[in-house]
Amino acid sequence: MPVLRVALDLPLHRLFEYRAEAASTADVGLRVRVPFGRGERIGVIVAVVDQGDWPDAQLKPAGEILRDHAPLPDDFFALCEFASNYYQAPFGEVVLQALPAGMKRVDPPTRRAGRAVKVRPAGVLPELTAEQTVAIDSVAVDGGFSAQLLFGVTGSGKTEVYLRLVERTLALGGQVLLLVPEINLTPQLEERVRSRFPERTVVSLHSELAEAARERNWRSAFAGEAEIILGTRLSIFTPLPRLGLIIVDEEHDASFKQQDGMRYSARDVAVVRARQLSIPILLGSATPSLESWANAQGGRYGLQTLKERANPEAQLPTVHIIDTRRATLREGVSPPLVAAIRERLAREEQSLVFLNRRGYAPVLACPACGWVSQCQRCAANLVLHLADRRLRCHHCGFENGIPKACPTCGNQDIHPYGRGTQRVEEWLQAEFPEARILRVDRDSVKSRKQWESMLERIHGGEADILVGTQMLAKGHDFPKLTLVGVLGADAALYAADWRAPERLFAQLMQVAGRAGRAELKGEVLVQTQYPDHPLFAALASHDYTGFAAAQLKEREQAGFPPYAFQAILRAEAPAMAEAVAFLDQALALPAVKEHEQVMLYDPVPMKMARLANLERAQLLAESYSRPALQAFLPRWREAIAGLKASSKLRWHIEVDPLEL
Numbered sequence: 187m188p189v190l191r192v193a194l195d196l197p198l199h200r201l202f203e204y205r206a207e208a209a210s211t212a213d214v215g216l217r218v219r220v221p222f223g224r225g226e227r228i229g230v231i232v233a234v235v236d237q238g239d240w241p242d243a244q245l246k247p248a249g250e251i252l253r254d255h256a257p258l259p260d261d262f263f264a265l266c267e268f269a270s271n272y273y274q275a276p277f278g279e280v281v282l283q284a285l286p287a288g289m290k291r292v293d294p295p296t297r298r299a300g301r302a303v304k305v306r307p308a309g310v311l312p313e314l315t316a317e318q319t320v321a322i323d324s325v326a327v328d329g330g331f332s333a334q335l336l337f338g339v340t341g342s343g344k345t346e347v348y349l350r351l352v353e354r355t356l357a358l359g360g361q362v363l364l365l366v367p368e369i370n371l372t373p374q375l376e377e378r379v380r381s382r383f384p385e386r387t388v389v390s391l392h393s394e395l396a397e398a399a400r401e402r403n404w405r406s407a408f409a410g411e412a413e414i415i416l417g418t419r420l421s422i423f424t425p426l427p428r429l430g431l432i433i434v435d436e437e438h439d440a441s442f443k444q445q446d447g448m449r450y451s452a453r454d455v456a457v458v459r460a461r462q463l464s465i466p467i468l469l470g471s472a473t474p475s476l477e478s479w480a481n482a483q484g485g486r487y488g489l490q491t492l493k494e495r496a497n498p499e500a501q502l503p504t505v506h507i508i509d510t511r512r513a514t515l516r517e518g519v520s521p522p523l524v525a526a527i528r529e530r531l532a533r534e535e536q537s538l539v540f541l542n543r544r545g546y547a548p549v550l551a552c553p554a555c556g557w558v559s560q561c562q563r564c565a566a567n568l569v570l571h572l573a574d575r576r577l578r579c580h581h582c583g584f585e586n587g588i589p590k591a592c593p594t595c596g597n598q599d600i601h602p603y604g605r606g607t608q609r610v611e612e613w614l615q616a617e618f619p620e621a622r623i624l625r626v627d628r629d630s631v632k633s634r635k636q637w638e639s640m641l642e643r644i645h646g647g648e649a650d651i652l653v654g655t656q657m658l659a660k661g662h663d664f665p666k667l668t669l670v671g672v673l674g675a676d677a678a679l680y681a682a683d684w685r686a687p688e689r690l691f692a693q694l695m696q697v698a699g700r701a702g703r704a705e706l707k708g709e710v711l712v713q714t715q716y717p718d719h720p721l722f723a724a725l726a727s728h729d730y731t732g733f734a735a736a737q738l739k740e741r742e743q744a745g746f747p748p749y750a751f752q753a754i755l756r757a758e759a760p761a762m763a764e765a766v767a768f769l770d771q772a773l774a775l776p777a778v779k780e781h782e783q784v785m786l787y788d789p790v791p792m793k794m795a796r797l798a799n800l801e802r803a804q805l806l807a808e809s810y811s812r813p814a815l816q817a818f819l820p821r822w823r824e825a826i827a828g829l830k831a832s833s834k835l836r837w838h839i840e841v842d843p844l845e846l
């Protein structure tokens with residue numbers, strides 16, 4: 187009797203077998219209801235064989251095979267297989283996470299038809315710059331696999347390059363997958379794509395879509411109806427019958443990395459997918475990740491450069507470094523920045539004060555006894571939010587009211603220390619009572635709707651001063667914005683995390699890139715105690731290339747990625763000793779000694795050693811050879827799975843971690 191091999195969403199590295207009388211190999215790729223434990227589950231049929239690994243008599247019969255979509259194709263399984271092997275993730279989990287929630291449900295929700303979106307068609311297309319033309323022509327949309335890095339300064343017209351390549355791909359009948367870091371932050375991009383191709387079907391795929399809408403879009407993409415798919419990282423696994431081009435916008439962005447469940451890099455998976463399908467992929471950024479930059483320098487990727495802003499009137503902003511050791515700061519703001527804001531107010535232009543820390547102050551403390559507002563569940567402070575009078579943990583979500591007096595000594599004189607966006611907003615409002623100030627962070631903007639209306643207000647000139655976090659840094663065009671002031675950037679300069687400078691530089695380049703995008707010249711003022719730090723010199727001369735070269739040299743000397751390959755084993759348990767003991771066992775496994783090219787370090791507590799009442803530790807595995815590390819990981823993982831541990835202990839392996 188035919189036997190189905192079924193992938194289920196379970197943390198087990200195996201398939202499950204069921205009997206199915208009427209099944210044939212034509213059913214591979216369809217969903218099936220199967221009994222599991224005392225209930226039922228939806229799985230995906232991966233193979234139909236005559237004889238399973240188990241005697242037929244021991245197999246349960248499968249339930250209904252669902253035929254509401256075409257079978258998932260081979261290339262989908264090939265991509266899942268790659269991800270499963272590379273990231274040490276169970277194949278079933280990989281396959282099922284690629285499907286919309288409604289399709290995994292035993293009792294499926296009823297589906298409604300979607301509403302059509304009306305779009306304004308785009309006006310006259312700009313004439314391409316010479317650099318744009320070269321970049322576009324370098325991507326052969328019918329020429330098989332190629333990976334190109336599009337390195338273009340902010341405002342250089344990268345999006346225009348994408349749109350022209352989309353057009354060429356559509357003309358050949360292909361579908362295009364455009365990956366973006368956080369779709370909510372860039373409603374303008376979606377609008378731009380829709381209005382450029384009013385006759386085409388454009389769908390978006392991201393986690394904030396209502397479940398039914400996401401399923402509808404997914405099905406439309408899989409059926410080949412949707413021609414342009416705009417998606418966040420999870421959309422990289424969407425099966426697409428005619429995929430002809432993948433574009434990854436802001437390819438350096440950390441949100442392409444999934445940080446829980448299957449920990450994968452959507453950018454890296456995208457490159458693999460393009461290679462598997464023999465299609466081109468374009469990675470775009472003003473500040474490429476050092477991994478991609480090294481690949482371009484080493485010739486593994488092509489490199490296309492846009493050095494100039496596309497709008498001939500717009501110039502890159504002038505960057506000034508303000509030495510805060512010589513300035514008298516008021517609420518962290520220096521006199522030159524105050525003066526610059528005043529000038530903008532007089533000229534009716536916009537200013538942006540950038541501070542990547544939300545809340546009023548990062549901690550509330552008692553000067554008498556040394557009490558600080560700490561999260562009871564995490565190794566972190568509770569952040570003071572005066573706007574709604576709460577103390578809040580930014581890691582686990584725990585919150586509390588604000589005590590009137592010190593909970594330890596009763597002192598009534600407790601103070602906020604440090605500052606966040608709310609505090610800066612409050613001070614600016616007192617300093618410039620006539621100015622209209624908008625604070626833009628995750629507290630003031632919680633949904634996509636709020637974000638769209640916020641952007642509308644900014645564009646409509648309803649704000650003179652914006653105070654915001656990185657939400658404001660990405661991809662926006664505010665024509666009246668001519669001043670960007672940067673506060674609180676120093677912490678990242680000397681952080682233990684060796685990736686911190688890369689992230690800071692990218693962030694500052696992005697936020698600086700918001701200024702002076704139209705006819706009005708932009709100016710950026712960066713406040714720092716370390717004005718001589720080379721990062722600021724590179725920023726002032728808009729010199730990504732120099733910065734990247736210096737960083738890569740340091741990494742090469744230190745033996746860090748991209749010159750070494752890493753994986754991390756993490757364990758969490760109610761007690762630190764337990765987590766560490768587990769990692770010690772993992773370190774002592776025979777597999778470790780059998781792989782000489784892989785180096786393992788001693789277990790250490792994680793930087794956030796306690797999160798939501800669990801103590802966390804980790805162990806780093808490193809090799810100069812990716813194949814050596816990849817050969818080691820599955821054997822190690824299997825051996826770790828056999829270790830004895832309490833049921834409260836959780837562990838996982840992360841490959842190519844971004845945060846150590």
Ligand SMILES: Nc1ncnc2c1ncn2[C@@H]1O[C@H](COP(=O)(O)OP(=O)(O)OP(=O)(O)O)[C@@H](O)[C@H]1O
Nearest residue numbers: 312313314315340341342343344345346496497661
């Ligand atoms: N060839 C061109 N001629 C004139 N204007 C152009 C041209 N190409 C693009 N633009 C305009 O220049 C501005 C910046 O372009 P675009 O948004 O594509 O840049 P970008 O590189 O994607 O920017 P960022 O990285 O900052 O998001 C837009 O207003 C766009 O309409």
Ligand SMILES: [Zn+2]
Nearest residue numbers: 561564579582
């Ligand atoms: Zn917490």
